[in-house]
Structures are given as C-alpha cells and as structure tokens.
Amino acid sequence: MDTSPEASSLAQGLRIVRVVVDREKAGKQLLGVSQLAAELDMDQSRVSRLTQELCDLRLLERRERGPFRVGSGFFALAATLNTGWLRDAGAELEALVAATGLRARVSVRDGFRVILLLASSNDSRAGSFVQPGMVTPVWCTGAGRALLWDHKQHAVEVLLSDVNFVGVGGPRAAHSTQDVWELMVRDKKQGFVAAVEEFEHSIVEVAVPIREAQDGILASLSVLGSSAEVASRAGELADALHQAATRLGSARAGGGA
Template sequence: MEAVRKSSGTVGKALSVLDLVASFERPVRFNDVLEVSPYPKATLYRILQNLVTEGVLTFDREWQTYALGVRLVRLAHSAWTQSSLAPVARPHLTALSRATGETIHLAQLDGPHVLYLDKLDAKRRVNMFSEAGKVGPAYCTGVGKAMLAHLPPDELDRMLPQQSYHRFTPSTICSQQELTDELHQIREDGFALDREDHEPGIICVAVPVLSRTRQLMGAISVTSTSARTSLGKLKKFVPDLQDAATQVAAAAEYWRFPDNQGTPETMEI
C-alpha cells in the first residue's frame, strides 16, 4: 500500500482519507485506517463520518467497517465518459484487439504513475496486474515508458526522481540512469517494450498517443505472455498500434474541440 500524503484544507484532507480507504481494496476498520493515517484520531473520525454522510463512503454497523460508496461509482462513470480517452478510444481498441487476438491496454499518466483506463482481454485470457481503474508503476511498464519518453523535458525531469525503482523481476529497471537510457531508445524506435519488467511472464509492446502538436495524451499496448509468444512477434504489431494511436488521437481531439476542427476522417495528423 502506498503512503497517502498529508493534505491541507478540508477538501484535501477528505480526499486523502478517501484515497487511504480505497488503498486497502477491501472494507476496513477504523483502527486499520488510523494506523496508517497522518491525522489524529478525532480528525480522522470526523472526516470519515463526513464522507459517510455524503455517500462517498459506507459504514457497516455490524462489521464496523468502512467501504467506498455508490456515489463514487456514479462519479467514476461520469469521469470515464466525460474526461478520459476511454470512450472515444474503445472502437479503435476493439479493432486492434480483433486484429491481434491479444490483450489491449489504454493508459494515461496519473502523476508519476500509470492509470489504466481500459483493457480488452485476449481470446485466451491472461491473469495479470492491470485492470481498468488500477494504478501501476510507470518506469517498468510498456505504456508507462512509452509515455515518459514523450514528456516535455521539464516534466520528465520532475517525474524521474519520483519513480520508486523497486525491483519486481530480474528485468526491472532499477535506476534513473538506466531508465533515462531506455527512454532515449524508445524515442528513437517509436515504441516501448515490457520485457517481463513488472510481472514474470508478461511482455508487451506499447506506443504513445500523441496529438497533432505532439502533446502526450496516453498510450496503447498489446500484451501477451512469454510462454505464448515473443517480443519479436509482438513487434510486428507496432504498425497496427501506431495506426490505432493516430486514430484515437484524432477522435479525442475532435471530441474535445469539435468547433475548431474537421471530422476525424478529414483531419491531418
């Protein structure tokens, strides 16, 4: 579980406690939250009660546990449909999934981390960490490295020291210099690879989703297992990935700024 930083202001404190409850990924008792909370007992109790009153948390009196509330589900659905790439990208991800037969991911950066926005499973489903809504490391995932490689230099300079560089597998990048070198290669190649960096047996190829002005919007990957295929075979999907990324970027720009652009079909990318 990642530590939740102490926030200032009423809203900041409430959101940090909400993040903390969510990080347990199960209903949690008050003392469990208190043990890892940056706030005093009375402050934490007051914040939790306010969150329950507002419907973003629920409280089970029998089990004395807090859990995320249904109001968050409504908010999450609205965010997914209004703010993320996922709705406009879905048709293109579906086409890519049919063409490759492998697992497809769509992601954006969430600070120094990766937020998975959508996932289409392979014909033969593979168990792996990534799921829509989950947050993962950027420095050792294909989508994460594809996005880091295309950040403006000042943003990248801020992001690199924030990576944990924890070793998940023997292939994991474990230093800022090693990551910097790989990002340079990714920019030259136009795609990123996951060589079982995050999970044993899981490999992928990923490309960034870039706007017409080369602004980073997200990343798409084709993911499989080393038991079923190879990185060499996955690399053959790079043209399909790049084509899908171009179409997603065009659709997203038209969706966000419909009055300033032509249709996605006529836009020059």
C-alpha cells in the first residue's frame, strides 16, 4: 500500500497507542520501549522515536523511564470525539447491529488509505485487529469506495497512480485503477457500494457516504457480513445505511462536533 514515511508513522503510531490502551483497559502489565518493539515486531529505535512524539502530544505518558500509559491528551481527544455527530454515530452503529445483525463501521479517508473511526460493539473487541485507527486500502473496501463517491475518473487515476495493487485485498480485489473505476461506475448505478470479497475472503461490505451539505463527503458508513448474510439483501441494507447517513450528516450540519 502506502510506503511514504508519513503514512508508515501514522499507522505505526496508532498501533502503539492501541496496544497501550488495550493493555491498560485489560489491567495487563504495561510495556516499555523494548517490550513494545517486541510486541509489535518493530525496530526498537523507531518505537523509541514514535513514543517520544506520542508523549509530546500527550497521547501517551511515561514516568522516570518506566512503562507507557495513556496520556491526558488521549482522554481529552476521546472526550471531544464523544460529542456531536460522532456520539450519534455510535448510537447509529448499534441500531444497525440490532436491525441487521451485521457489523457496522464509520470510516474516514487519508489519501488512498481508509482509517476506521468507529466500529460497532460486535466488531471492535479488546485484542481484535479491528480497532479505531485501523488502516485499510481505499480501492478494495466498501468504506473506501464510498469515500471516493464524488471523484471523477481522472481524480481516481491520480489518487491511485502510485499504488501497488499486487498482493493487496481479497480474491475479487481490483488490480488496476481501471478496475477500480469500473467498480465505481457499477456502484453509482445501484446507488451504493457493494464490495464482495474485495478485502476479506467470503466477506461483503455494503457502504454509503455520509454527507455534510457544505463540505461534501464527511465519512462513510458501512455494514459487513458473510456472503450468505449480505448478498441477497444488499439493497435493503443500503436503504438503512442511507437513512442513518442522512441523520448523521444532518447532525454534523447542525453544529455537532
């Protein structure tokens, strides 16, 4: 996927924060630099640099060269995110779970990466790789293509010009920018994205954009399940997603954080 230093640092920094948060929530022993490096299979010098930056941002804290714990900045950020439309998004995700029995997510885009912002309770569990901050490709996920919904063909080609498609995604993932565009043309005809086995084997993701009137696409809303759970009712699921996305877009436009 993305090999730029910025993308790598973002993903690795989020992984470090996730490990620290999960261990503290679970009451497990906290870790120092060398232990984090071993846990994440990362170079120790890189972990040292990234944790220092995270401490500078107050997302982590460390006393007298002891283990890392969650910093005050993390809690301040969490409190900010738990207001307005994002607070409403959590409720909408759980409502989708109750109505569909599927996993549900809210995601945002960073270049040709998708960053998971919120996941439903049946999707994001302690120890699971599905956690806020998880990074996936924009071209072979339903959430990703929903975030590209307003892009013209040339914009898609420019965005994905440096992407290496080889070895990324599931058995039906796109292997070129032309493949991605053809999928988007198909998606637009049906009014929603249906990514069938494009990122994970046997998994279908149905997704729609969340729009804010003045700022265009704010995020994407999606549900995921097995082919048997999703394929025959993709249109019905899309209707539920569109309704929830409209409510969330209205909440954002109404001044929510």
